[in-house]
Amino acid sequence: MASPLSFPEEVLEHIFSYLTLPSDLNSASLVCKSWYSADRYSRRKAFIGNCYSLSPQGLVSRFPNLRSVEIKGKPHFADFNLVPEGWGGYFFPWVRTMSVAYPWLEEIRLKRMVVSDEALELIGRSFPNFRVLVLAFCDGFSTDGLAAIAANCRHLRELDLRESEVEDSSGHWISRFPDSFTSLVSLNISCIASEVNFPALERLVSRCPNLRSLHLNRAVPIEHLPNLLRRAPQLVDFGTGTCSSEVHPDIYSNLVRAFAGCRGLRNLCGFWDVIPAYLPAVYSVCFGLTTLNLSYSTIPSPDLANLINQCPNLQRLWVLDYIEDSGLEAVASTCKDLQELRVFPSAPFIPEANVQLTEQGLVHVSLGCKKLQSVLYFCRQFSNAALVTIAQNRPNLTRFRLCIIEPHTPDYLTREPLDMGFGAIVQHCRDLRRLSLSGLLTDRVFEYIGTYAKKLEMLSVAFAGHTDAGLHHILSGCDRLRKLEIRDSPFGDRALLTNAAKLETMRSLWMSSCSVSFGACKLLSRMMPRLNVEVIDENDDPCSRPDNCMVEKLYIYRSLAGPRFDMPGFVWTVNEENSTMRSSSALPS
């Protein structure tokens, strides 16, 4: 009787093709050598959460037949200017290696990486079957690189540049899609600052019958929308350009008709500078909307509430705090399917509140929207009582990010720290995977987190805690922790060194403006050879200071590739001789 282990490899590979989760495939690969081999050759997708955790050569030798690669580069705090320019995260070494190893590569998805025009040109030349390019929060390229993609990727389906920084050389890159090119399914150019050649865009939209998702950039005025929408009534996901010009009755009625023709529209975004008078033009599609992103629109609360009242099927809502507590009350009563709410601040840098948005808004939504799972909320005051109410009513929360704008803000009712409130969140929301803290917090909140947040994968800490006990609670208690980022909190050497082994189970740890000494970094590096301990210091050579001096910024991550070769002058690491080395970097392009 043949044992299952003696199946021909093709059969194993076929069976493995039904396993979609990388974790399942990883487990399968550990069973025995033949399963390892079958998985190795049949793996089609790879996700690399930290581009420095392994080398491009390491990837291609482990998985020789990938079709789809997703890579993330800079640490999350790079979004807030905490990571200096030139830090790293270059895509070119990857595409150079993959251009040789993966001729059949179809998909590249990057986040927070530096992508050069040369890299984009190489994509265009190397992968005849290329289909999907997603560049999220990336930079380093211009419209010339995009022109190379447009001109060469004959089977391109997705070009999504969400939130990237693109240097604009010309809006004509879009004309580089050949007339024979018809395969586009998704196009997101919302981050491009300058005007794109609109007639070329219109023609492109007309000839791509499978176009489902189109996000225009701000430069497209509202007058162009009706014609565009008429050419793509099959759109499911649409982002407008600017909507600020005076309302002309003709344009308005054209707009109404055009939107009415898009029966399948489910997601709407854009609405830059939108004048409230335009909003009723989209009422015809509101009933079907599941995602509404108004986070770039400065519409005041009553108009917002009117719009949202038309959208009973919303699952995701992103807005500015102009929605105010009253608008969120409307959300709570109308949007019973709401799963995700994000409220962004309209004026975060002024000291006083410019809108009536308090903790009450979020409390209303937590009470009214029973499916609420994911929250990002910026506001100026909060209370433990409100947090407890939210926690008790929404134990199904999986992501909770609260940003009280002023650091160290206590419970505004009792003036106490918000330890108890966040403690309630982690105690009740047992499936919480992501948490961001703010407000006045002592070590106690970390005690709660370490005790209860057993499924927590990502934690963001700012201006919190008193002593190393705080950090120790997190590192010793949160079993599933993968990413930890901390700023301006008095955590230091003891907690870090005591929990050194934990760091190898995590993807990365970021600490800036904390109390970690240079000596501890060196010691940690010696203790844990499979960690890269990188000190970022733009002022000085940390070697020139005594070991007990604090480091400015610290980024620690596990790696199979050893210290990286592309460190800029302000990044320091410990080499084999245990003295610090600053890598003189020849930057890859």
Added chain:
Amino acid sequence: MMEGVVEKGFLDMEDTELRLGLGLPSAAEDPGKRILGNKRPLPSPESSDECESSKGSCSSLDAAQDDHESAPAPKAQIVGWPPIPSHRKNNLQPKKAEGDAAGIYVKVSVDGAPYLRKIDLKVYNGYGDLLTALENMFKLTIGQYSEREGYKGSDYSPTYEDKDGDWMLVGDVPWEMFIASCKRLRIMRGSEAQGLGSSP
């Protein structure tokens, strides 16, 4: 409410006692620990692109953060806080006109005085307040304002340079208009000053 299994012994649990009150106490506890703050005055959020590192210890916070009830002073902005990515910052409420949120600082010169002073026009309630302050600052008397005759009863006349570059007599326009258009102040003395007082 919380009965966590907390491992005692490693770190002193007294450290985790709840403290009421605001501000960061840790700097006082352990001199070996220093918090390197990144709090520096920045001209605008958009300019905080390059992360310039902190220049040393910053173990106490802005006074403004300790007392939320007091009138907010112009605050030093913290790098990267609140955590808003740049593509969102560019869409925010346009920065208020210079002088709205922060003070309106103008130079004040007095004829015959060796150096200039600088004052914040926002702190004054009106002309009376301003003139009293100037009198105290420079130890002189300015006299009473009258529309017809300017500042009679003293050698000094307060003048200001407006947005158009013209020198005007202080007091002619409403206070709000004055502080919006005043670029600098000059307290003129003697015969020059008298000339301004006469009607055109």
